[in-house]
Amino acid sequence: MNNRDAVVDFLLQEVSTISGVPVGNLSESTPLIGGGTALNSRGLVELLVALEEFSEEKLHVHFDWTSDSAMSSNRSVYRTVASLADHIASLSPS
Amino acid sequence: MDTVIVTGASRGIGLHCAKQLHAAGYRVIGIARRFDAKPEYDVRTADVSDHSSLTAALQDLRRDRSVYALINAAGIASMNLLLTTPSQTIKRIIDTNLLGTIYASQIVSHALVRRGSGRIITFSSIAVAIGLQGESVYVASKAGVEGFTRSFAREMAPHGVTVNAVAPGPIDTDLIANVPAEKLQAIVDRQVIPQKASVEDVWKIVHMLLSPEGAMLSGQVFHVGGA
Numbered sequence: 001m002n003n004r005d006a007v008v009d010f011l012l013q014e015v016s017t018i019s020g021v022p023v024g025n026l027s028e029s030t031p032l033i034g035g036g037t038a039l040n041s042r043g044l045v046e047l048l049v050a051l052e053e054f055s056e057e058k059l060h061v062h063f064d065w066t067s068d069s070a071m072s073s074n075r076s077v078y079r080t081v082a083s084l085a086d087h088i089a090s091l092s093p094s
Numbered sequence: 095m096d097t098v099i100v101t102g103a104s105r106g107i108g109l110h111c112a113k114q115l116h117a118a119g120y121r122v123i124g125i126a127r128r129f130d131a132k133p134e135y136d137v138r139t140a141d142v143s144d145h146s147s148l149t150a151a152l153q154d155l156r157r158d159r160s161v162y163a164l165i166n167a168a169g170i171a172s173m174n175l176l177l178t179t180p181s182q183t184i185k186r187i188i189d190t191n192l193l194g195t196i197y198a199s200q201i202v203s204h205a206l207v208r209r210g211s212g213r214i215i216t217f218s219s220i221a222v223a224i225g226l227q228g229e230s231v232y233v234a235s236k237a238g239v240e241g242f243t244r245s246f247a248r249e250m251a252p253h254g255v256t257v258n259a260v261a262p263g264p265i266d267t268d269l270i271a272n273v274p275a276e277k278l279q280a281i282v283d284r285q286v287i288p289q290k291a292s293v294e295d296v297w298k299i300v301h302m303l304l305s306p307e308g309a310m311l312s313g314q315v316f317h318v319g320g321a
Contacts, residue, residue, distance in 0.1 A: 042252035045207055053157070066200070 004089035011081045014050050018043045028082035061091040096162035097121040101142050104129050106267035108167030110293040142168045142194030161205035163213040166195040171269050176230045184231050191235035211254035213304050216243045218261035223321035247313030256312035263319045286320025
């Protein structure tokens with residue numbers, strides 16, 4: 001399993017745990033912010049805390065929530081499970 | 095042992111709080127641009143107005159669940175009419191007082207969110223409440239801190255973290271060392287309790303906010319002496 005697939009699996013499981021939505025009802029296109037998301041602001045922060053630890057411990061990459069590339073308003077990496085997984089997969093090992 | 099991070103820990107209110115926290119049994123990490131003396135607790139040099147500098151100084155605490163509180167005591171003032179204040183001074187006051195508070199709160203909150211509880215204390219001033227003449231930039235920076243405190247308190251409440259501001263009147267510290275005595279007395283006279291408070295008075299409010307009794311207090315501005 002490559003890094004991106006591992007991140008997708010991790011995100012789907014975490015979103016399900018935090019939101020209570022069954023994993024089967026989630027997909028790569030599931031929104032993490034904005035309309036239609038199953039996460040409130042607390043849930044999003046919990047997801048990012050978990051993702052930061054997963055990224056560093058399992059993938060050995062540092063995920064900075066507040067980097068300019070992550071926070072770009074037009075193409076925020078937090079849009080969907082897929083966009084966040086793409087971002088993590090693009091990071092270089094530390 | 096709970097860890098408390100104190101910015102502006104080299105003098106004034108920050109130094110007093112750091113000493114009292116250490117005496118009360120907390121693990122203290124003091125932050126300042128420089129320290130003239132090495133205290134018994136951990137100190138680290140960083141400029142709160144420099145996000146990179148502050149991030150580097152606190153990097154090892156990002157996932158430290160012992161981190162319980164942040165006391166944002168770093169602050170500067172420059173009593174001048176706005177029309178005679180150099181632009182670099184304006185920037186330095188806003189950067190240190192407002193951005194420094196925001197930066198430190200953001201960085202330390204990573205640890206507090208992981209812990210699921212904690213306290214953030216910011217510092218405003220009576221100068222905001224009375225619109226003190228000759229302090230417009232300082233007042234702007236501290237009014238920003240008050241607004242930040244009220245809003246950020248709501249962001250952090252779901253994570254069990256309270257955010258409050260303490261707003262003293264004139265306190266005998268280096269911050270007001272060059273302000274004429276009659277000017278200070280005129281400000282004190284406008285307080286609800288018209289007597290000059292001490293750093294110990296400020297510490298008592300900080301201590302209360304850190305205690306379990308402070309758990310239901312958030313998004314508030316506490317005026318020492320009343321305003």
